[in-house]
Amino acid sequence: MPTLDLETIKKEIIDSQLWRSVFRGGVWKDTPRDRAGHIIGNVWLHLHPVKARPRALEWAYTWGMGGISFALYLLLTITGVVLMFYYRPTIGLAYRDIKDLEFAVTLGMFLRNAHRWAAQAMVVSVIAHMVRVFLTGAYKKPREFNWGIGVLLLTLTLFLSFTGYLLPWDQLAIWAVTVGTNMAGATPVLGNEGPLGALVGMRINNDVRFTLLGGTMVGENTLLRFYVMHCVAVPLVVGILLILHFWRIRKDSFSAAPYQANEEKIDVWPHLVKKEYFGAAMTTVFIMVWSILQNAPLEAIANPNVTTNPSKAPWYFVGLQELLVYFDPWIAGVVMPGLIIVGLIAIPYIDTNPKGIGYYAWKERPFANTLFMLGVVMWFALIYIGYALRGPNYAWYWPWESWYMLKAAPPPTWSVFGPTGVGKFSMFLGIPLIGAASAAWLLLPKLIQKELDGLKTMGAFLGVIALFAVGGMAMGKMGPIEGAFLLFFTGASFYFGFVLPQRHIRTLDWARYLTTMVLVISTMSVLLKMCARLAFNIKYVLTIPSISMNI
Amino acid sequence: MSYRKAFIVSNALLLGVFIWAFAKDFLAPWRPYQAKYYEMAGEVLDKQAASEKDPKKAADLKAAAYKVRHSPMEIKQIIVGDLGRFDRCVTCHVGMDEYTNPTLKNGFKENPYKSHPKVDEALVKAHPFTKFGCTGCHSGQGLATSVEAAHGWVKHWEKPMLKGVHIQGSCVKCHGNFETLKGAETAAKGKKLFNQHGCQGCHMISGFGGTTSVALDDIADKPFERIAGYNFKRVRIDGKELPDEHHDSHWNIQNWILGHLTNDPAEVTPNDPFAHLNAEPIPPSGMPDFRSELSREDADAIVAYLSGQTKEEQIPYRYHVPGPPAKDPALSGLAHGRYVFQKYGCAGCHGIDAKLGRRRINAMGPGQEEYDEKMPEAQLFANMNKGAEPTLPDLMGTYKAAELITKIENGVPAADAKKWNPKGPLPMVTMPAWKGKISKHELDDLAAWLLSIAKKDDSGF
């Protein structure tokens, strides 16, 4: 009787033609050659280098957010494909199919939850990945282009979330998408409600919004379009960009972590691969537990005649929605997001600071880090306001106030320059005055060649504002809260928008300086407009109704 | 922790959590109910087998019991394509599934096991489950398979199961002749009360009635988004506030309507009469307080009638039973005048048979104190609340028939009202213009009747 020797059987299997044709290489002996072969010989792993610097693998350095984002993308692909088996994108069936997923399909609720929560987690992880890359200066030469691809991937992640939002065809879906696509209708020139749009013949049935919706309102065509974009078109583009993103990382020596003397590189197999696996597995476990414990929301079936109250976008867009309270749609919905995307892509080209590549360096890059983090904090502060502090009728409710409380009707707003504003001649008075002020803000920090004393400058500015506020209070035009608002917002704008640029970037060449200043001033104008609205009920600073131009 | 251990732990977690997820999905809430039903039905058959003397019949019963006990666990549904309904209620209410329980009868007492009551009566026989589903009459969420969701006791399902007599609203949806039907008596009573008390004077239904307040053609579809949360919070049913949770079953349109009849509407919708929150004072709801005239049963009857006023459901024409066109009774003279008064809902403001002027907040009214700016708000409000429509018999004495007809035809503009509190809101409810709505013949009789009930003063007028 032949003995059952496991080792012999194993050898027989591995030496067989079938096994050898699938897995090249012999018995695993864990030699450096084996480890390298594992990476090189595997189509999935060969985007990795064979060896990497140990610093590049530390959790504290990478946060693992890029890998986790990719794991979430894979998880979303799998759950998404599976969900497609029970979903039909038509108005009559979509909502019922979601109810079926909840109530009648095996694991349907779990899969839908997992898809929803993984999507939200991916938004967080992609933003965290971007913040980490920024803080370690890893976007600098030669990785500028890959940073740009990353920004596009972030945008597409949000767009995927947005298109997926419509598919359940509930109240949440239809109103989030109605508001979102109406912003497209406010695009300058291309949208029927945007500045100059009417002049070039844009109507409700031939503008960019019409193309996006496939109709004049969110309807059957829109659902189908968003379905195709969500399930096929956008994932395809994301896949292509991901390949490019990964390939570039590989080509750009994998990590920006700086070389150190006597540093010995370590094998990617198993040191990096095991971390990636652990990250992906724990991400999956996290999403699964979350999906078991909490169900994805589903509101009443979409009703184009009834808007929910309050009606809110998904949380990652609530910041934009909050901006819509202060600005006209073409600014908040088109110009601002456009500026954010373009500005992010431009960062590597305007940041000429050679220091801080591949390590955390706040002191060596005070301007870049401060302004970027200010932007991130503002983004999340706006999300917090929109998500937590807005109640019925989108009125401001503090966290301790019940939504059942009646709120006073908001006071009437007014405009500074406009036909019925304080300055009646927006064209002859408003444009020159605002233009001059903007130009001064834009140019002064560079024109003052000597570095100003930050403390003294701030003190002087705050002093002037305080005098102004006291004067206003004395005249009965404002109260102490308005005064505090004025002091805080203008002070912050002055510090981040004037003192810091004057100290750090006045030596830049004109092209980079002006680009930077445009981005900085745009960010500060958000703060100033919020102050103007919240404290002084100013609707517009300048309004020219004849061309739908309001700022 | 080494990565070797991490590999093992993370894989164990993957496996364990996935099994957890599958178990949670597998142990769906409907499962225990269906299992218990099969068990109970099997027990009944076993008992019958035990008392059966014929051994062949006993064996058959035993076999049937075995079959019932081993029925497949499944989500059962009634598909009614005509009405767009897919009702999975029979997944738990197995006794009402005609494939599992062909007789549709069993001896069980408690839900969800008991069979549908009165299956032999004409009402149920005329509405076979395969053609009407469950939610066609009962409302609720037919697609759901968990207790709270299926009965509609969840947020975002605004048509929960109709309770008690309110279900008679479902008769009204299709039966134009519901007033003659056995089983729809409460809804019929509701309609009668609705017209008697002059609700149609302000609320139009099917194109008939006044325009002072909202039309009620689709009141059963009123979205909760249009009801301010703080107003819902003020609704008291039997003196009790509705439970706090928005998604509780009590936040439904039936309780909202009931709230208007069993509370003072001016308390449910007080608005802003002293301009605390707005630049101008905004008067409370102008709807009269009907608490003294309608019992709780009466109010429920009206709610049942109004629960059938829906436009949202696409009910095919072949489900509709048209009623005969409403015919005016053959009356003439004063009796006809009195009927006209009732028909057009004049009672809504002037009281049944014009006997009382109903409340009109901040108008002049009997028993008011002298206006004093310094009164506390509660006292001000109490006085404003005493404002009333004129009591017609007191007023008519000075009118001639032609003047009266002109006044009814043209109405009285709101701006003409005299305020008790000059800083308070304008009294809301005004006499609408009836020109073109009431025929000449009807007007003549109405005026004659009004003059006949007018109080004559001493001078002999």
Next chain:
Amino acid sequence: MSEATPNPAPEPAKVPAAVAPAAAPKPAVKPDMSRGDFLWAGWAMLAAFGAATAAASARFMFPNVIYEPSQKFNAGKASSYDLGVDTKWLNEQRVWIVRTPTGFYAMWARCTHLGCTPNWWGDQNRFKCPCHGSNYTLGGDVIAGPAPMPLWRAKVELAPTGDLIVDKAILENKPGKRENAPFFANYSPA
């Protein structure tokens, strides 16, 4: 166990003996449980996770509810049928209800050749398929044409209410079986 049976008395004495060998292998276990063995446990659990996912996916592909008319239907009161073939359910359910002097059977109106719907010709007392000319008797047996086997009969039951319940999901066409329950419902008017 077998050693214990002849003499159950000295059992207490056995306890220390049992403890001793258990204690002895302990140091020997350690080298066996090498790191590699643990890793296999990890792979095994990964494989189990994969298998569980695959099994759940397979289960997922079987819908729990379908939006088709039920294969079962209520064909109305048995007493409402006359002797012979009744075609009233043909358009809705594709079934002929046939009543014989002793009871009912329900025939699925699908030609066993290539699936066309045959027609009932009462004047010739046979079913004829318009596609390739198969002919069937009243009982469904082939008497002409290319059809390879008799017509299928569906399950039919007489409910306690007197209604006929037909279930097209359960079919039979073999002589000898098709004449018995549940493919034939005995019925004799009382």
